[in-house]
Amino acid sequence: MRKKVVAGNWKMNTLKDDALKLASEVVNMAKDETPADVTVIMGVPFVHIGSVKALVGGASNVFVAAQNCHTEESGAYTGETSAAMLKSYGVDYVILGHSERREYFKETNAELAKKVDIVLKHEMLPIFCVGEVLEEREAGKQKEVVGQQLEESLFHLSEEEIKKVVIAYEPVWAIGTGKTASSAQAQEMHADIRAMLVSKYGSDVANEISILYGGSCKPSNANEIFGGADVDGGLIGGASLASRDFIDITKSY
Numbered sequence: 001m002r003k004k005v006v007a008g009n010w011k012m013n014t015l016k017d018d019a020l021k022l023a024s025e026v027v028n029m030a031k032d033e034t035p036a037d038v039t040v041i042m043g044v045p046f047v048h049i050g051s052v053k054a055l056v057g058g059a060s061n062v063f064v065a066a067q068n069c070h071t072e073e074s075g076a077y078t079g080e081t082s083a084a085m086l087k088s089y090g091v092d093y094v095i096l097g098h099s100e101r102r103e104y105f106k107e108t109n110a111e112l113a114k115k116v117d118i119v120l121k122h123e124m125l126p127i128f129c130v131g132e133v134l135e136e137r138e139a140g141k142q143k144e145v146v147g148q149q150l151e152e153s154l155f156h157l158s159e160e161e162i163k164k165v166v167i168a169y170e171p172v173w174a175i176g177t178g179k180t181a182s183s184a185q186a187q188e189m190h191a192d193i194r195a196m197l198v199s200k201y202g203s204d205v206a207n208e209i210s211i212l213y214g215g216s217c218k219p220s221n222a223n224e225i226f227g228g229a230d231v232d233g234g235l236i237g238g239a240s241l242a243s244r245d246f247i248d249i250t251k252s253y
């Protein structure tokens, strides 16, 4: 059985008090309302990780993700945060390759392969984002683009390693634009990603890997999107900043 996952991506939002309030609401509401088989993840800014992690404590269905990490173990990289640092705060997951990082920080597939490796080395789980931009979709190249992202950043992993990765398909044209892929478009790409995983790793392994949809997912469309046979949950942007909306999405299976 694949893990159902609803992961929030807070991006560069929340001041200290907002972060603690949001995290404590999510923990309390998830305990009472989220179905037991759904893994809830909050992807919080680095500065809040220590305090959010302390607040989450031993909550059984809520986990903490960072939104990035550096490729190297330590050293002279002013302003950066290492995987080992995140692990020392008890971080569970690290979001890697979000389209905003690919676009604004010029992260490449090769660099992301290194980040995936260092996150796994420090026994955290990558949430690895893939997705095409609008021009690529309009040119019918979405499968090729996503295939290349998987090939160059993930397909060097062993079977045991790839099973630890959560993949998030986020069509870039649907991020922060209010546009959402239709449930049919989402399922189609998720099935293509699953097929690529099957041809590389075989169906037993491929069927264990959760594939999340991201891109303007909200309570009003989550149920339909999560209905796709290969859609195992969502990576949630704006709606993860409102505890009520976020928790409602965790109940949308």
Ligand code: 3PY
Residues within 6 Å of the ligand: 009, 098, 170, 174, 175, 176, 214, 215, 216, 217, 235, 236, 237, 238
């Ligand atoms: C969005 O939904 O806007 C996202 O980018 C989720 O990561």
